[in-house]
Amino acid sequence: MSIKPKIAYQPRASWLHSLHPLIKLCWLAGLSISLFVVSSPLWVVTVLLLAVGSFPLAGLNLRRDVRGVRFLTTMGVLLFSLQAVFNHTGSPILDMAWGPANLLITGGGIAAGVYVGGRFLSLVLMSYLFVLTTDPSSLAYALMQIGLPYRYGFVLITALRLAPIFEVESNTVYQAQLTRGVKYDVRSPRKFVTLARQLILPLLVSALSKVDALAVSMEGRCFGKYSTRTYRRTTRYTRRDILALVLLAVGLIAVAWIAPPRL
Amino acid sequence: MIRIRDLSFKFHGSETHALDHVSLDIKPGEFVVVTGPSGCGKSTLALALGGYLFRQYAGEACGEVTVDGLSTREAEIFDIAEIVGLVQQNPEAQLCTLTVADEVAFGLENRRMPKATIEERSEWALEIVGALHLFDRPLATLSGGEKQKVAIAAMMAAKPQVLIFDEPTSNLDPTATGEIFKVIQHIREKAGITVIVIEHKLGYLKPFRPRVVTMEQGRIVSDGQDTTHFPRFENAFEPTLCSLPKSSNGRVACTEHLTVDYGNAPVLDDVSLDLHAGEFVAVMGDNGCGKTTLLRCLMGLLKPQGGRVEILGQDAGEVPVSSLAREVGFIFQNPDHQLFAESVWDEAIFAPRNFGQLHEGTSQRVAQLLKRCRLDQYRENHPYRLSYGEKRRLNLASILSYEPRLILLDEILIGQDNQNATMIMDLLKEQTARGKTVVNVTHDPQTTFRYSDRILFLKGGRILLDAPISEAIGRLADLGLTDYLPNGRAERHSSK
Numbered sequence: 001m002s003i004k005p006k007i008a009y010q011p012r013a014s015w016l017h018s019l020h021p022l023i024k025l026c027w028l029a030g031l032s033i034s035l036f037v038v039s040s041p042l043w044v045v046t047v048l049l050l051a052v053g054s055f056p057l058a059g060l061n062l063r064r065d066v067r068g069v070r071f072l073t074t075m076g077v078l079l080f081s082l083q084a085v086f087n088h089t090g091s092p093i094l095d096m097a098w099g100p101a102n103l104l105i106t107g108g109g110i111a112a113g114v115y116v117g118g119r120f121l122s123l124v125l126m127s128y129l130f131v132l133t134t135d136p137s138s139l140a141y142a143l144m145q146i147g148l149p150y151r152y153g154f155v156l157i158t159a160l161r162l163a164p165i166f167e168v169e170s171n172t173v174y175q176a177q178l179t180r181g182v183k184y185d186v187r188s189p190r191k192f193v194t195l196a197r198q199l200i201l202p203l204l205v206s207a208l209s210k211v212d213a214l215a216v217s218m219e220g221r222c223f224g225k226y227s228t229r230t231y232r233r234t235t236r237y238t239r240r241d242i243l244a245l246v247l248l249a250v251g252l253i254a255v256a257w258i259a260p261p262r263l
Numbered sequence: 264m265i266r267i268r269d270l271s272f273k274f275h276g277s278e279t280h281a282l283d284h285v286s287l288d289i290k291p292g293e294f295v296v297v298t299g300p301s302g303c304g305k306s307t308l309a310l311a312l313g314g315y316l317f318r319q320y321a322g323e324a325c326g327e328v329t330v331d332g333l334s335t336r337e338a339e340i341f342d343i344a345e346i347v348g349l350v351q352q353n354p355e356a357q358l359c360t361l362t363v364a365d366e367v368a369f370g371l372e373n374r375r376m377p378k379a380t381i382e383e384r385s386e387w388a389l390e391i392v393g394a395l396h397l398f399d400r401p402l403a404t405l406s407g408g409e410k411q412k413v414a415i416a417a418m419m420a421a422k423p424q425v426l427i428f429d430e431p432t433s434n435l436d437p438t439a440t441g442e443i444f445k446v447i448q449h450i451r452e453k454a455g456i457t458v459i460v461i462e463h464k465l466g467y468l469k470p471f472r473p474r475v476v477t478m479e480q481g482r483i484v485s486d487g488q489d490t491t492h493f494p495r496f497e498n499a500f501e502p503t504l505c506s507l508p509k510s511s512n513g514r515v516a517c518t519e520h521l522t523v524d525y526g527n528a529p530v531l532d533d534v535s536l537d538l539h540a541g542e543f544v545a546v547m548g549d550n551g552c553g554k555t556t557l558l559r560c561l562m563g564l565l566k567p568q569g570g571r572v573e574i575l576g577q578d579a580g581e582v583p584v585s586s587l588a589r590e591v592g593f594i595f596q597n598p599d600h601q602l603f604a605e606s607v608w609d610e611a612i613f614a615p616r617n618f619g620q621l622h623e624g625t626s627q628r629v630a631q632l633l634k635r636c637r638l639d640q641y642r643e644n645h646p647y648r649l650s651y652g653e654k655r656r657l658n659l660a661s662i663l664s665y666e667p668r669l670i671l672l673d674e675i676l677i678g679q680d681n682q683n684a685t686m687i688m689d690l691l692k693e694q695t696a697r698g699k700t701v702v703n704v705t706h707d708p709q710t711t712f713r714y715s716d717r718i719l720f721l722k723g724g725r726i727l728l729d730a731p732i733s734e735a736i737g738r739l740a741d742l743g744l745t746d747y748l749p750n751g752r753a754e755r756h757s758s759k
Contacts, residue, residue, distance in 0.1 A: 137362065165355065178584040179584060179592070180603075217357035220349050223373050228375070230377065
């Protein structure tokens with residue numbers, strides 16, 4: 001059976017893909033923090049548009065490559081609408097009455113809606129963009145080369161390697177139970193515990209046996225022998241990376257100057 | 264090079280010795296095959312040679328193991344690793360990075376070698392296993408055989424003096440198996456290192472004339488170039504003719520233009536077939552050709568993108584799996600994925616209990632099955648305490664206990680020695696004699712041609728060959744698929 005993770009790096013030849021993973025991480029962190037400290041709905045909208053616009057520029061399609069994009073959009077719109085309808089701070093923009101019902105939309109409510117819904121969508125889409133355009137092993141190697149202890153770096157790499165395998169295995173265990181007549185439509189808590197145990201135990205045993213094999217394989221190749229290691233793969237910064245970093249810094253300084261942060 | 268003296272080891276909680284007064288000397292450059300029934304201590308011996316047994320496993324050890332003068336009981340794993348490399352059974356579980364280049368470089372980077380040396384050694388190691396063309400590939404895109412080649416290259420890159428292979432082909436198809444053994448022989452010739460292979464499939468190794476060490480119950484029982492152990496069923500081999508004409512039996516299941524894909528290329532492409540009562544069908548083909556997917560469709564576990572599957576007159580897409588399961592038994596590839604109960608007895612009776620089939624006859628039947636599967640003495644043991652081969656036999660007992668009409672098996676013989684493999688196949692043959700249908704995904708030509716009535720050979724998701732056993736040998740040979748013919752048969756056919 002093919003192993004295909006739900007959210008995974010999508011190799012393309014775009015400018016965003018070719019950026020250094022740490023520069024992309026800086027952009028993700030910088031913009032995410034700015035969403036919460038810069039008090040401007042316009043900035044939130046700008047970041048959201050930037051995130052949405054980057055998808056086609058990176059050769060990605062929001063509908064095809066982002067799982068649950070309809071759900072995310074609905075959530076964003078819902079969060080915006082709730083604030084717009086129920087938050088009545090600021091001056092009224094719209095005041096309509098139908099009998100006993102009254103719809104009051106205020107400037108403060110709209111701004112709050114943009115903050116909540118826009119931040120949610122921006123954060124999720126930027127995170128997706130980062131994951132879809134960044135080779136996770138390149139990120140891990142880049143982090144190790146700037147000082148992350150390599151044992152932690154390889155926790156990330158082995159997790160990335162094993163996570164899809166465990167996903168497939170959990171599905172197999174579930175199917176194996178079905179083939180032996182186990183029914184999952186029970187409502188008794190006791191039966192639920194039994195089913196959970198029957199599902200978790202085989203997975204745990206399988207995981208432990210893999211960990212054993214992996215430990216033998218890694219120790220047999222001297223993993224942990226020294227406190228540091230060398231790397232075949234070295235990630236270099238290009239002019240484009242430096243330009244992207246400068247652009248981020250200038251952008252953040254400019255927006256902080258125009259709309260001073262609430263710290 | 265290797266000196267073992269009076270080595271014994273008993274795992275914590277076990278009543279018997281995994282290794283029992285083992286003594287063995289291996290000279291530099293020797294090619295040694297260690298064989299024996301499942302659970303006889305072969306893999307434990309490999310772990311002892313690498314030093315892992317004494318550090319990662321709790322138990323009582325005595326005796327002495329030295330490799331190139333270094334005691335593996337006392338030395339650091341890292342120091343032993345400079346001399347001994349261990350390639351394990353499952354390539355999936357021993358690869359720890361995401362790309363071929365990173366995997367082969369991993370051990371060299373840990374040894375703090377300079378970048379230029381890492382690149383030079385990585386290329387050398389991949390070249391020696393014939394996998395240099397895979398250098399830039401992500402591991403997730405490789406076949407099982409390619410992954411095993413990468414695992415071997417990853418060990419070879421450190422240039423060990425001894426390379427141990429613990430059943431390196433148990434998950435591979437005959438084509439990949441043949442390739443891996445050629446790689447092992449090539450390594451031995453080019454690098455001149457000592458090679459120890461733990462293996463059941465001795466037929467493949469016969470041309471290399473290795474020294475054969477046979478173990479039983481933790482002891483070495485023979486040592487030398489003993490060809491009487493080659494191969495599993497060579498002496499007994501005689502293909503049976505298609506015993507039951509299809510037309511005389513009712514149709515149990517069928518697929519019509521079945522098409523399945525997992526998002527990329529189709530895994531099954533326009534597969535149409537009928538399965539009849541009393542048939543013993545072997546499904547063969549290279550890894551990734553769609554064999555397991557076909558079984559999953561026949562169980563109703565996968566909904567096809569095209570075509571339909573009918574099982575016992577019902578459309579598999581419209582009936583819940585738990586309902587189909589009363590009539591269809593399925594054994595998955597990994598035995599651990601289908602052990603749910605607290606004891607061997609409870610496991611064997613798990614399905615009849617779920618199906619409400621418990622009566623006096625059931626207990627008797629389950630007891631007989633456990634006895635037949637040589638598990639009777641473990642009735643009260645937890646299933647996870649059994650060996651791999653024993654778990655596999657428990658899986659079989661667990662489905663035969665409710666007497667399904669269609670029995671689907673995914674590589675049931677992995678981890679079985681000759682005696683147990685024969686017992687399993689005899690038991691299945693008896694099921695077909697009683698009108699049950701057996702569909703057996705297998706990589707073992709010996710048992711296939713001895714027991715099956717019909718061969719279904721898949722290639723690239725399509726049926727390449729669907730023929731009774733009497734015709735299959737000639738047609739497989741004509742197609743150039745001689746790796747899928749029993750030992751000796753390919754040579755006989757080609758000499759005609």
